[in-house]
Amino acid sequence: MSLIAVTDSKIHGIGMNDSSIALDDLDLRILDQLQQDSSLTNEALAERVHASAPTSLRRVRRLTEAGIIQRQVALLDAAQLGRGLTAVIEITLDRQDAERMQAFEQHITQESAIQQCYRVSPGPDFILIAQVMDMPAYHALAHRAFTTQANVRNVRAFFSIHCAKFETRLPLPSRQA
Template sequence: MDEEFDAIDLRLLDALQADASLSNQDLAARVAVSPATCLRRVKRLVDAAVIERRVAILSADKLGAGLSALLEITLDRQGAEHLDAFEARAVQEKAVQQCWRVSPGPDFVLVVQVADMPAYHALTQRLLTQEANVRNIKAFFSVKRAKFDTRLTLPEAR
């Protein structure tokens, strides 16, 4: 977005980060603007891809996906075509929640969420072994989630 965000935009973004399920009426009231202004501004933020999507955050434990892992992946060959090929494989896996191409260090960091260790093993067999060009995997398994937040720190209004 080429323009700066004013105080209303920032209040809208902050409120939507806290609860994207708010109706337009409730959002307008929370931000102290008319419903028409609220609707127009949110549409502009969506159209500008400032708001990428609105989602519900589900409880992995309550839905049987209680094993979280962070994987550091180093490829054997790091040419652009090899990096692109691995990335394409990783993003197709439903258990992969996040895929980051990183530097320096490993080539990728993946955040995965699976039911249990057998499901993790099956994921690694599908994604990381059969002709995947993977040289090294370092896995970190979550024993406790101390913080999980999707909110971005917003800039100050000018």
């Protein structure tokens, strides 16, 4: 996970290891374009950000090595692939010591239907996002992933009936004066 800090003269990407990389306007334009379409060829990307192809390639490599670009993926339509039921799941553990929290995370991240797992506070200990085929598939997931775990005290699930917005794109600061 990376953050972006804005100072008077520079924008710094701050990674989890406290290393910092200065981001200029070209870096931000590259990141913005790749968030919209990561399948762009280097030449097309360079043209869109008004840079040479070698400069664009060098910048993308630097942003990747710094961990700002974590990976490039295709976003799939879950409904068309038979995974149209989205579940937002709250999990409360009986005991919340570091070892048990980590054990639950390790267990739950092995489940392919669980797409996102967040430790949260206050309230439940975890919020999970799952994509499953239907209610019987959710029931099987819940039994396999939650009810068989002795440390899970409470499971509360919400099922999406409509998605008004799904966005993976992060808003980036503007360097325009």
